[in-house]
Amino acid sequence: MTDRGPDSAGFAIYGHGDSDHLKLTLRGQRLDGVARELDVEGVVRDSHLVLTFTGEEEERVRSWLAAERSDLVVTGAGERIELYKEVGLPAEVVARFGLAGMRGTHGIGHTRMATESAVTTDGAHPFSTGTDQCLVHNGSLSNHRSLRRMLEPQGIHFATDNDSEVAAGYLSWKLREGATLAQALEASLDDLDGFFTFVVGTESGFAVVRDPISCKPAVMAETDQYVAFGSEYRALVGLPGIETARVFEPEPARVYAWERH
Template identity: 85%
Template sequence: MCGIVGLFLKDKALEPQLGSLLAGMLEVMTDRGPDSAGFAVYGGGNADHVKLTVRGAGLDRIVNQFGKAVTVTVRDTHAILSVPIDLEERVRGWLATERPDLVVIGTGQRIELYKEVGLPADVATRFGLAGMSGTHGIGHTRMATESAVTTDGAHPFSTGADQCLVHNGSLSNHRSLRRMLEPQGIHFATDNDSEVAAGYLSWKLREGATLAQALEASLDDLDGFFTFVVGTESGFAVVRDPISCKPAVMAETDQYVAFGSEYRALVGLPGIENARVFEPEPARVYAWERN
């Protein structure tokens, strides 16, 4: 049993509040997943730069390694490296050879991804989620029922640029999918079935599918029960398996679209009393993109 939240803003006036709204939603889902939590926020970006989210210890020691061209922002156990595109290969090479203990868990123009073991409210506070702004974000609270309680096992999982996924459920064919995807150049850092789902979508997107097409294909290729909430650079999508035994509720207004594993995750959102509240239908893809 896990908790999922997601918030996609249509109204630019709400963008400074994205982090605080998402933090409140995440905390409400604590009893669905008290052992670890994580979130991804899509904030500002630079077309000439890539953001690398790096996790590990001793992050202060990398601050001055690349000169003024690379900006390093340390948040607790994570750091965001804003790297000019022409220096990305050099920076990745340095990390691989000089700091192999550090893990790159997210990359893209706009995405910042954070996750840790601990209560959702504590994780949100450690990384300063309430102070973050952006256009959309997704989050996850985990109750580890099939694997150990570790930061590696926490969600979201990101296997492609500006792409991430959170999952509530269980996949029965993730091992066979992994064996199919690895020769295609999709690399995995954990044994978590949710990372395989993220990798599957990355593969489909790389092959030219739209996000909606990739999610529709997942309904045929992924066995098990699942609810996925997916973030990309420009949007936000939700899909449930054909049985849909996992709880899910959505709300839409002129200002936002929100997702929660339970309605109570949404009650603190502005104007929720006037929202169109609905349960997403089984085997149907819901997607929104920013203009």
């Protein structure tokens, strides 16, 4: 991923968690005293802070943050997800956050080349607009403004102007309305206009879908031990057992989904 350049990078890790607690990943400055002020567990990783607290404390924690630390940006929330992103080379970003020392069942990573907007951390992927959900996007959406106008009255909130965040919000809305992840991604093929490859993470696994034209490159590798996705095969060559993996290109307009065991 680092070969793509020093724009920005991010990753979501689905690690340890339980149904009685919520994790909230925050990005900003002056993080050391936040957990103490809230009287909750907190771990600082570079420019991010992960708070862990019981579900019944969520309203109190979010209200305090809105009133006392509105400068902090919530990057992810859920039982298991931790979401980190910053400007810089991917190799440097993952070193800053100590990715090599993290553990989990699955993760979603992305490096961005900003062709239509400024290089900022706000524009870095993944985007998360729902509990334990995140999305990375390769492509461009032409109708994201009209989708945003439709989603905001439905209670879907956006922190940036990025079209990828709108795609994440669309899926959050579909899931909230009762659709499965596969159904939500199938609906996106009709409702989202543009060209795209989506990789979506949830608490239980991840999914991939490409638009019907599929002009953006994509490759997958599957073994008995793991499933991996990359824009290029060279991103997968260092994986263990890649020599005997089933390597394939995802078909256009087909949803692929895997669940953790």
